[in-house]
Structures are given as structure tokens and as C-alpha cells.
Amino acid sequence: MAVTTAYDGLAHEWDAAAGLVYRPLARSLVAASPVALAGRLVLDIGSGTGAVAQAAAARGARVVAVDRSTEMVSYGSAQGWPAVVADVLALPLRGGVFDAAVAGFLLNHLPPAAALAELARVVCPGGVVLASTWAGGQRDSAKAAIDAVVASWGWVPPAWYQAMREQVEHESGNPERLAATAREAGLVSVRAWAHREDLGLLDSHAVVAYRLATPQIAPWVGALDPSARAELVRQALVAVRPHAPGWRPAAVLLAGRVRGQPS
Ligand SMILES: C[S@@+](CC[C@H](N)C(=O)[O-])C[C@H]1O[C@@H](n2cnc3c(N)ncnc32)[C@H](O)[C@@H]1O
Numbered sequence: 001m002a003v004t005t006a007y008d009g010l011a012h013e014w015d016a017a018a019g020l021v022y023r024p025l026a027r028s029l030v031a032a033s034p035v036a037l038a039g040r041l042v043l044d045i046g047s048g049t050g051a052v053a054q055a056a057a058a059r060g061a062r063v064v065a066v067d068r069s070t071e072m073v074s075y076g077s078a079q080g081w082p083a084v085v086a087d088v089l090a091l092p093l094r095g096g097v098f099d100a101a102v103a104g105f106l107l108n109h110l111p112p113a114a115a116l117a118e119l120a121r122v123v124c125p126g127g128v129v130l131a132s133t134w135a136g137g138q139r140d141s142a143k144a145a146i147d148a149v150v151a152s153w154g155w156v157p158p159a160w161y162q163a164m165r166e167q168v169e170h171e172s173g174n175p176e177r178l179a180a181t182a183r184e185a186g187l188v189s190v191r192a193w194a195h196r197e198d199l200g201l202l203d204s205h206a207v208v209a210y211r212l213a214t215p216q217i218a219p220w221v222g223a224l225d226p227s228a229r230a231e232l233v234r235q236a237l238v239a240v241r242p243h244a245p246g247w248r249p250a251a252v253l254l255a256g257r258v259r260g261q262p263s
Pocket residue numbers: 007022023026045046047048049050051052066067068069072086087088089103104105106109110
């Protein structure tokens with residue numbers, strides 16, 4: 001499996017389990033827009049099953065969703081917005097047509113500079129680019145506790161995930177570096193900041209379900225027989241209990257504008 005296909009086959013589980021974490025984060029990202037999005041044309045890029053599209057639509061935006069995974073983007077677009085299957089590095093879209101482009105947890109998958117330049121290209125002068133990534137640096141305690149249990153059962157992180165962490169995270173997960181990259185990509189009025197999402201009292205079951213639905217782990221867990229899987233979940237629940245409820249995952253949020261005045 002490669003990062004290009006990692007999300008294929010996961011849409012339902014992703015939406016139901018990972019969505020409990022990604023949807024609140026998407027609402028925080030959209031709320032960070034420096035301009036109101038009501039009535040605006042917004043591109044949700046790396047849309048997945050549409051957490052950002054949903055949050056933008058709830059604020060009155062007109063949304064177009066793009067993702068490289070046909071299955072993910074089709075699942076989300078059943079909610080009513082147009083969907084395009086494409087790579088962020090080569091968007092089949094005319095330049096300058098969107099009022100905003102929003103990338104929820106996409107820039108941690110690939111070197112951010114080229115992706116940010118492509119987002120800036122499709123947004124009109126004065127328009128907005130928003131992005132979220134996972135914070136780099138210290139390991140998140142809840143994720144680390146679950147990963148340690150899965151690893152103790154023989155799971156080895158796939159090469160694409162290792163590469164993301166080793167080659168991309170030092171830039172995507174650092175607010176200062178990500179902001180500098182966004183400026184180099186041509187954005188102005190750039191802000192990037194550390195953000196801890198308040199997930200309310202998300203219980204241990206939900207945190208374990210989220211982590212086991214991520215593409216680096218889900219295919220491996222899916223290959224276990226039901227009784228082994230139940231035992232793995234039991235052990236993961238014990239491990240994560242000191243960290244949940246009350247877990248607040250650490251993210252980086254970025255907001256910038258495309259140079260120029262809106263017409
Ligand atoms: C972590 S998920 C985030 C989904 C959604 N934005 C959210 O916040 O819930 C990342 C998504 O980016 C997509 N993706 C990864 N690389 C991509 C690329 N180069 N171009 C377009 N989409 C990509 C994946 O298929 C996946 O759906």
C-alpha cells in the first residue's frame with residue numbers, strides 16, 4: 001500500500017470513527033477564516049468524506065470537494081456538493097475561481113510547498129487559504145498509547161506513513177516553518193498557530209475507534225479475526241484510559257490570503 005491508495009476502502013469507517021475527531025477540527029479550521037464564508041465558493045481539498053465541506057456548508061458556503069480517493073470523495077458528496085477526483089499537486093481547475101481553498105489534514109501527507117502553491121493558484125486575489133495539520137514534535141500521549149498496543153501485536157507502520165512522519169512532519173507540524181512555506185508559496189497575511197481541539201468528553205471507546213480507523217492501522221486490524229480484534233480493542237481501551245476522556249489532540253492551523261484585491 002502507498003499513500004496514493006491508503007484511504008481506499010476506508011470511507012465508511014473513516015467517516016463514522018475518525019470523523020468524531022476530524023469534524024470538530026474541521027469546524028475550528030473553517031471558523032478561523034479571516035472572512036465570512038457565507039455565499040462564497042469554497043474548495044475543500046483532500047476532502048476525505050467531507051468534514052471541512054460540511055463545516056463550510058454549515059456557514060452558508062457553496063462547496064466543491066476534491067480528493068485523490070474516488071471512494072472517499074464520493075462518500076462525502078452524497079451529502080450534496082460536487083466532487084472531483086484529483087491530486088492537489090495538479091488540480092484540473094482554472095486559476096483564481098474560488099473565494100477560499102481549505103485543506104484539512106492534507107499538508108501532512110506531502111511536502112507542503114507545492115500543495116500550497118496550487119491552492120493559492122485556484123483562489124482569487126484577496127481570497128483565503130486555510131489548512132490544518134497534526135502538530136509535530138512530542139508524541140501525542142493518547143495516540144502513542146494505542147499505537148504501542150498495536151505494535152506489541154506485531155503491527156509495523158507502513159513505509160508511506162513512516163516517510164510522512166520523517167520527511168514531512170518537521171515542516172507541516174511546525175507553525176513557524178509552515179507559515180514560512182506559505183509565504184514562499186505566495187500567500188500574504190499568513191498566520192499559523194498551535195491548536196488543541198476540545199473534543200468534549202470523547203470517551204475511550206471513541207478514541208480507540210478513531211485511531212484504529214486511520215489508514216496506517218485500519219488494514220492491519222481488518223485482517224485480524226473477530227476474537228483477536230476484540231482482545232486488541234480491550235487492551236487499547238486499558239492503555240488509553242489515563243488520556244481519555246479529556247483528550248485534546250494537538251494540531252497546527254494556518255490561515256493566509258492570496259495577494260491582491262478581490263474584484
Ligand atoms: C487525513 S484525511 C483528511 C480528510 C478531511 N479533510 C478531514 O479533515 O477529515 C486526508 C485526505 O487527503 C487525501 N489525499 C492525500 N493525498 C492527496 C493528494 N495528493 N491530493 C488529493 N487528496 C489527497 C486522502 O485521500 C484523504 O482523503
